[in-house]
Amino acid sequence: MHIQLITQAVQDIQCDALLVGAAIKAPKQNEGGIVLSATAEAVDKLLDGLISERSADGEFQGKLGEMLTLHPRGRLASRRVIVVGLGPQAQLTAQSLRRATAIAARHAQNTGAQHIVLAAQGNPATPHYTQAQVEGALLGLYKFDHYFSTREENKTVSRIAVLVENSSAEDLQQALQKGRILAEATNFARDLVNEPPIVLTPTELANRAAAMARRVGLDCEIFDKDKITELKMGGLLGVTQGSAEPPRFVILRYRGAPDSTNKGLALVGKGITFDSGGLSLKTAAGMEDMKSDMGGAAAVLGAMQAIAQLKPPINVTALVPTCENMPSGTSYRPGDILRISNGKTIEIVNTDAEGRLILSDALSYAAKEGLSPIIDLATLTGGVVVALGSFMTGLFCNDEQLSQEIISAGQSAGEKYWPMPLDDDYNEQIKSDIADIKQTGGREASSVTAAKILQNFVGDAKWAHLDIAGTAFVETKKPYQEKGATGVGVRMLAELALRLA
Template identity: 40%
Template structure:
């Protein structure tokens, strides 16, 4: 979809559908609103007087213009009260516009908020364009039944009356479109079935992205992982016939500041059966999404390379399967990590932290000075925060604050969990340095503190996306399945890496 800025009056736009975003308390005194209302014989005024449309959040009404203005159809989209507006409402309004445009077979779309929005102009461009891209997203390539061919929305013109800030608007649109496309890529990876998205195939996807975006990439197989000494990673992978892959992606955007590097680490369990500690059958099909952390890192690296921030970023994908077999690791086994620390396995379904442990040590050895890991790590974070917030744990208050700020700029919900050494006692082992589970209580925190043991005092933030990486109740800019959680936060963190306080 081509997205552009328009300073042409909305009533004169030659588009098939004009989406008008309105608040409940919109004054409706704008000259273009009045011009459209007059051309339509007072139809807009009548709709509001009859209260068939009030501007409430998520409310929509479609109007046929009968060629009284160049626009064929007008879509009214409610955004609720002005003082309650947030970026989620703005993204939803844009997504609803593109979905309705497709439904109405309108190839050319226009988008206009009749009231000034309480965001910077570049933020408006970013979140509207991101909403447009994500509203256009579908994953249906495995459906073979004949269906009516759906029209593609070829373009969207976003109206602004502020001509002197057009360049900032365009910058925001570019950012939002890049992030939206990266989230769509991540959703594709997460939604693929596990028999298609194997560790090898995901590594191939990473290579293809690196080629397109001009990034350096290295893919290591089982032998190289063994030579490195990643005993925890290999322990998880040994039950599967699919060979593990370790992917290193590099974006080099700051040649003047090579002593600073952001490391992004993603858990990539392309299928997690639980291993010998087998998961219940109900819902196990969703475990194809246990690589959402690695997918988020891959998507973020694609957007970072396209946007081009002044920063050096390395992305690590730890890819494998966790399967039960005669060669699988067992409860009671002791694994030796890349850091040299030993881990007693009390539950083979606590496998993601084992993969991440070695990947965290590895990214630090590659020179990362600040580290963010992303993982569908614990069911405990869902119990604590539900499916709306990503859990956050960190060893550095300043770096955590910068990542939380990145989440706000990205329009993602993050929540910092308490970190206290008292939780470390839950990870003690009788026969090894650590056990891989810390009991039922505070499961998200103890899992994060397990990871901290493999970070050698470098500023580190852990994002647990187990509750946010997929959805069964999508909002307008989502589809059932993968959400692309954390991609936008990682991109914003990279873009502001050298600007942090």
């Protein structure tokens, strides 16, 4: 994708679609109407007030994501103009601009545009909003079409320009690059999740992590089954018993502060490349999208790609345990006891609660290395979907400052994280009569008890667990994104690394 800043008179911009913005005017004494961005206002004048006229007629009101398509008929060099609503002017944020740009860019692509120009914000441009427009466009244009026998190449945007007053301004160039890096890393994670499980096996996930690491300059280590056995990772080995596919344990290291004595941040991602439920078999409907059960791993790998390119002065280590959870004569069973690498034992109750087992080994590894804070991401429980739906990620954290930093970084990325309890009272639900911990605490507060299990393996580190079961994968296509993987967590983690640095 070719992306650049341009400085040009609006009437001279040659492109397939020029995207301009309009917001809802703040009401004053019963006044309504819209407020045009600077570029939209220039277009309106060139078209003899056509945008204002359509607004006055009620055809376009400026609601977030609402669109009005105009054909200049030679008055502008652009083939068409798409006016996109930004919502109430008083509530304009980077996220609303990001969302509106994604909607308009997707619409332009679906109508055959290959070269689009972004001017939803208008001039003068700010770095914050320039970044948001680039992110929005690249996230909105994403589609996973690798497996169609014929692909519509003529319906793919290949060039994006952002209209600014000064295309050589360093802060705007940096904003463009940051937006591109964050969006491309998010789309990399989305690709991983959307891949069919017959392709993205644990071995292939490790291979793609290694290829990405080579591309952006990260150190990479991959443990095979023999090394995992040597490290006594009983959770990872137990879950993988029923599968013909061998497990892998991926370690990526970014050394942004090589002289620091602080070992730095750890990012841990659940990497179940397919979850059948094991012997506690899921229903057919419940299994359909279980290729997405490695959404946590994908988010961590995408974040590491972005961090390596943004180069914050901080050390970051990513840990990804990956395997399949399958039923067979060699599967682990309810009633088994598994010993995690830190020595603690877990009584198995339900083989479909496998994510906490492989995460326990990864968290133990991070704690043993002295990494802090530790942040894990996992499509872990249906309980968090019941509690928060698909709009917010459940946030469990043992440190209030870290919790607030994650929420703030999420706001910057346009993602919502909601604090959940970690009270010790919940420990009663995971007490076992025959092992240190019971694998599940039952239906009540299931997302909380899952987090409490993980807390047993982080030692003294600051730690946050993000349950992305409701936010990592969407079932329906939306105006701003495809059905499937969302890439949640990638941009938040990269933003967090920048802030912690």
